Amino acid sequence: MLGKLIKHELKATCRYLLPLCLILLVLSLVTRIVVSLEVFEGTLGIIPNMAKVTYIISIVVLAVAILLIMIFRFYKNLLTEEGYLMFTLPVRSDRLINSKLIVAMMWTLAGIIAVIVSLMIAFATPESMKEFFNDFDSFMAELGIIFSGKRTLLIIEFFINVFLGLINNILLIYVSIAVGQLFTRHKIAGSLIAYLCINVASELLIILIIVIAANIMDVSIIEVNTIPDMLLPLSIVITLIFNYVFYYATYYIFRKKLNLD
Amino acid sequence: MSAILECRSLTKKYASLTALSDINLTLERGRIVGLLGPNGSGKTTLIKIINGLLVPTSGTLTIRGMNPGPETKGIVSYLPEKMCLPEWMKVSEIISLYEDFYEDFDKDKAYEMLGKLQLDATKRLKTLSKGTKEKIQLILVMSRKAQLYCLDEPIGGVDPAARDYILNTIITNYNEDATVLISTHLISDIENVLDEVIFIKEGSITLHSDVDDIRSTQGKSIDTLFREVFKC
Structure with a gap:
């Protein structure tokens, strides 16, 4: 059933986001061609710049669209009239959350890949690629020196953090929308207030945890190795806990406190 | 024959009001049941609980012995x-969404009914009139070989x-x-199809009886009886 939900969610989101990805790729190609023509003189010299600006705007539009559609789909599909359909499908309500979350993650990753590919289409040359990989190699070598044997650990921890952090941002929005619908009226305003409150509360909690952890572990000397040994693992654990709480709160509200108009 | 729906001391309270209070109700299979009551009497609340959209405050409601859930x-x-x-989708x-999720959905039947009403399946919902959308929704619901149909104001x-x-x-x-539970306040339109009726008033069931019994013992139509019972 999760697969079917994901399939339908992809169908619903593709109609907005796929065209935007395609526009981005086309604009990056246009940018490359216009910039490489080198025929624009005088005031016409503005044309390549305009192409670049349009291209950059299309990146911003795609990023904003992915975020807005993620919010819109969760709210509209689950908590407006469409919720009557979705919550009476023969599926568990956690599957509904999972399908939305997975598709939101898929689009976030697809957006990142689309931007990288489009950057390469627009600007990459054999020389610049070579330069990039040289820079990358020396960056990695430097990391190896700074963190001695812990470079791989550091990189893995970093990516786990980014991944969990993305999920955290999405779940924070989901739980805020779910809390907002507990209000009989002004559900959207309720969601916004819930978002602000939960956000501030969780940041305060994180600061508190860091202060306590620093005191307990007595980190008087900050070394580079505290990053892979303590900071990143601690961050992973904290984010995991927050993700669990946000997810479970959303699930609980859907199961016990659903309040469709 | 075992019951399709059973409510035991079913109560639903909202912050400021009691929508259903201490409902005891058993519905048998193979009946067309009218759930009749004025606006705000608790009809929709009961139907929402049956469909798992609301959780009772106390008491139980079971469908074929199961609490409302995916099964x-x-x-x-x-x-x-x-x-x-969803308005953006084509009929x-x-x-195909219904076909994907409901094992008891009969696609051919849905297309047959669409054809009879001369409705075009290639149209997007947002291009259709309100009445047409309601017909499509009803076609989808009736194209399932379900065991219990809950129709909330289907003819409004x-x-x-x-x-x-x-x-x-x-x-x-x-x-x-299968049993069909129809909630409505347009009684005269549907009374001829009903096997039994439930009168619901301010969250309590005031009458649950066979239609023929009412006609023979009281000597009046359901519509007349309703107007007497719920006289303002």
């Missing part, structure tokens, strides 16, 4: 009072001609094992 949603076909289909896309928004078609659809499309 019961697979055997209950629900027509909400609201138009709940054919919604049909459509013209009398369509009303007849819809009632006809309901009567001819349910099998003898």
Whole structure:
């Protein structure tokens, strides 16, 4: 059933986001061609710049669209009239959350890949690629020196953090929308207030945890190795806990406190 | 024959009001049941609990012995009072959505009914009129071979001609094992199709009886009885 939900969610989101990805790729190609023509003189010299600006705007539009559609789909599909359909499908309500979350993650990753590919289409040359990989190699070598044997650990921890952090941002929005619908009226305003409150509360909690952890572990000397040994693992654990709480709160509200108009 | 729906001391309270209070109700299979009551009497609340959209404050409601959940949603076909289909989808896309999720959905039957009403499955929902959308929603609901149909105000928004078609659809499309629960306040339109009626008032069931019994013992139509019981 999760697969079917994901399939339908992809169908619903593709109609907005796929065209935007395609526009981005086309604009990056246009940018490359216009910039490489080198025929624009005088005031016409503005044309390549305009192409670049349009291209950059299309990146911003795609990023904003992915975020807005993620919010819109969760709210509209689950908590407006469409919720009557979705919550009476023969599926568990956690599957509904999972399908939305997975598709939101898929689009976030697809957006990142689309931007990288489009950057390469627009600007990459054999020389610049070579330069990039040289820079990358020396960056990695430097990391190896700074963190001695812990470079791989550091990189893995970093990516786990980014991944969990993305999920955290999405779940924070989901739980805020779910809390907002507990209000009989002004559900959207309720969601916004819930978002602000939960956000501030969780940041305060994180600061508190860091202060306590620093005191307990007595980190008087900050070394580079505290990053892979303590900071990143601690961050992973904290984010995991927050993700669990946000997810479970959303699930609980859907199961016990659903309040469709 | 075992009951399809059982409520035991079912109570639902909201912050400021009691929507259902201490409901005890058993519905047998193979019946067409009218859930009748004025606005705000608790009809929709009861139907929402049956469909797992609300959780009771106390008491129990079971469908074939199961609490509302994914299993019961697979055997209950629900027509909400609201138009709940995604507006951006084509009728054919919604049909495949139903086919994907409901094992008891009969696609051919849905297309057959669409054809009879001369509705075009390639149209997007947002291009259709309110009445047409309601018909499509009803077609989807009645194309399932469900064991319990819950129809919340199914004839409220459509013209009398369509009303007849819809009632006809309901009567001819349910099998003898299934029970149909129809909530409405338009009693005279549907009273001829009902086997039994439930009168609900301020969250309590005031009458649950066989239609024929009412006619023979009281000597009046359900509509007349309703008007007497719920006289303002």
